[in-house]
Amino acid sequence: MTATPLLELSGVTVHLADRAGATGARKPVLDGIDLALAPGEALGLVGESGSGKSMTVRAVTRLLPGGAELDGSIRFDGQDVGAMDAGALRAYRDNGVGMIFQDPRAHINPTRRIGAFLIEALVRNRGVGRREAEARAVTVLTEVGIDDPARRLRQYPHELSGGMLQRVMIASVLLAEPRLILADEPTTALDVTIQAEVVGILDRLRRERGLGMVFITHDLDLALAVCGRVAVMYAGRIVELREAEELHQRASHPYTLGLLGSRPSIDERAERLKAIPGRPVSAFESGPGCAFADRCAHVQPVCREVRPELEPFQGGLVRCHRVAEIALQEVQA
């Protein structure tokens, strides 16, 4: 990457305060995350619950829960996010990044009108006049496909459906004109039929404006459709990072292969769904070696003892001791 990356995470580790343990005991939830995002690029973060994907974007916006500790560095356009003072942080949150949350109904104040929600940041952070701000809001609402936008401004959140509220959320992010969008499972809380529409709008508008995006989801296929690169996370670590187009052919980590293999296919006839045995673990539950060791079909003693590093393999990065051997087995099989 020759130009300054829009977003760069180096060795990002997050520990949460442990309630039950003694004071000072900390639970790691993110363990050495390294990522770089070019301006205008879309990166997918895929993982199950406990993988740390949400925590990653919270670290990027510095909205970690109370008592959390952050190690490592996060740089936005070269600036160290962790070192920002209050004013710089507010400017960064206002104009640098925009976040789309998972459940719009919970994330929009139910006692205030949609209009107030949309123009709040413009009016307070940038001193835009109310009428001007409302005019801009109407424009953006139209772009996200909401009809009769002027009337919507007067309505309350409980009068809108989930899909419409998520579009409102997207609109509010676009209004702020950020350079990076962080979308944390934006369609998980919506009906399946609405998902495609909402993701489509988000994708189109992002490309039109040339915005960077980190797209979090547990749905691998969704990430592959929307993003240029996809990072698969497990137990607070990135286990595979690859170009989206190549993931199907060149997926190498056993976990990624498990995810790909467990999707039911309409073309095949199968007796049982292929599932990965065991349950997903969080960073603080994993041992000294590879976090996936207990669930991996290819596990060897070295896997439990030594932590694998993220290393290049076949055009992407993979965190696995035995990746070369496994790939060979697949070819032979």
Next chain:
Amino acid sequence: MKPLQLLRRARAALGPSGTCAAVFMIVVLVAAVAAPLLAPYNPNAEALLDSFAPPSASHLLGADGIGRDILSRLMFGARTSLLGPALVVSIALLVGIPMALAACWYGGFVDSVIARVFDIVYAMPGLLLAVLAVSLFGPGLVPAVAALSIAYIPFLARIVLAAARQQRVSPYVDALSVQGFGAVRITVRHILRNIAPVVLGQAAIAFGYALLDLAALSYLGLAVQAPTADWGVMVSDETALQQGYWLPILAPGVLIVLCVLSLTVIGARISGERPQPYLLRRARKSAVAAPALTGAAS
């Protein structure tokens, strides 16, 4: 169940604060019941030489303006101060529970009428009803207790009603109905038994508030009256107040506060909540570390 096992279970259910509170209340109760045997003096025995005597070996808590031993008056006072609320709560439960259960079981019209009645009675402050009663029937414990009992019926009955309604819609009630058990039997043997902890807990809290109300009425001279030893009456000691002696007033006051505090804690533990004032009836969400807005992280 063996008594030791029962005690252990009670201790576990009450928790450390609840157990302390329960022990305290038992001590007070014993003092009240055994006052004639345990109290060092007759509560009405005057000894002007000892007027406002400070605490000493002969008067552990000192004496009041006319030389009556404060400790003895507190012990005898416990009798009236505890008896009144006990009557209030018992009557309120005896009347309120059947009404609430009937409203719950029959639903519909019966329910709305009874709920309306509760609303009306609830609209009048208990103290005021007691004042009305006293103005009609003259001062005394009987009119005060009668009026307060009526005033407390809605407070307890509404809780019974809410809890019973929850039970009513549970599948087991339908199952019992289908098996042919009658309304009374289901209500009493099953529903009532299941809501007993909540009801008893609230009854304990109501006991505390009734104690406060009756003490206030006695303070005003409308319920128990001087010279009878009663905590409320003792707090109203004018002479002590004007001459600047605070122990004759503080002692009964502190006792009242401690009793109500204990009862509130016990009541909350029995009904299964963390101790909190009765006004607070919100669903509790599990506490999560409050995010960036508090403390230093931003």
Next chain:
Amino acid sequence: MGRLVLHRLGGLLTTLMLSSVVIFGSLYLAPGSPEDVLFGSRQPTAAARAAVAHRLHLDQPLPVRYWDWLVGVLHGDLGTSMVTGQSVADRVGGHLGTSLLLVTLSMVIVIVIGTGLGAVSAMRPGAVDATANAVTSVSVTVPSFVAASLLISVFAVHLGWFPESGVGSGLGGELHGLFLPAVAMAIMNCGFLARISRNALREELQKEHVQTALVRGLPRWAVLRDHVFRNALPPIITAVALLTSGTFASTLIVETAFAVPGIGQLTISSVGQKDFPVVQAVSLLLVAAFVICNAASDLIQALIDPRLRTTRRTA
């Protein structure tokens, strides 16, 4: 919204009417004839007896008597005092003002200290919160008469900062005299309100929409004001309305303790003097205050939280 107001108003009026029935009818529950109750232990002349009997319209059926009485009340005729012979309304008028001032003063103290303490507790979890919790747990059980006696003893008798009884002249004098009574009534209520506001604020602080506001770069004070405090208001306002109605009832005790000439003290002294028309009238006023406060809280809640603007009963 208009429907909601009408609905609540209807409920309020019904409750007031039924309470007035109870207050009116209580006269007839007592032993002896109504005139006996009114005269109490006084020995009336035959003329006085006849006058009272005539005023009570004892020849009319009960509902008619009730109606006459109610109409009279609504016109400001609260009857005649058995003790002073003057109109009850006159007696009550001046006293009402003092009581209103007292209740207002007390509630101002409660709101400032209660919400302040609650806010501090909510914003500083840990040692500060635990201490505040312990303090409020105790203050919630301190009844107004105990507080009254202790306050008189310490601040009036020993320190002499405030008068033991009565109120001074002029607004300043009145407030000076009403301060201790107001504090006596406020102690218990401060504890309640502190706990309620602490819980309401803590709940709001953890809501996700607060995160949204923060991540948009809004300054902390704006987020606190527009998203946290504003949303936490409904339970706080309900509590304030309930506590106000309770404070009206407490005036019976505290005004007597401090000899403040308000309607509470008037009620108690009238009971002592067996002046039933006054007791009746003041009871009606206190109930009205009580009921109005409760109804007001419903309405204000609906104003703030648009989701509550249906006509279902709130809890």
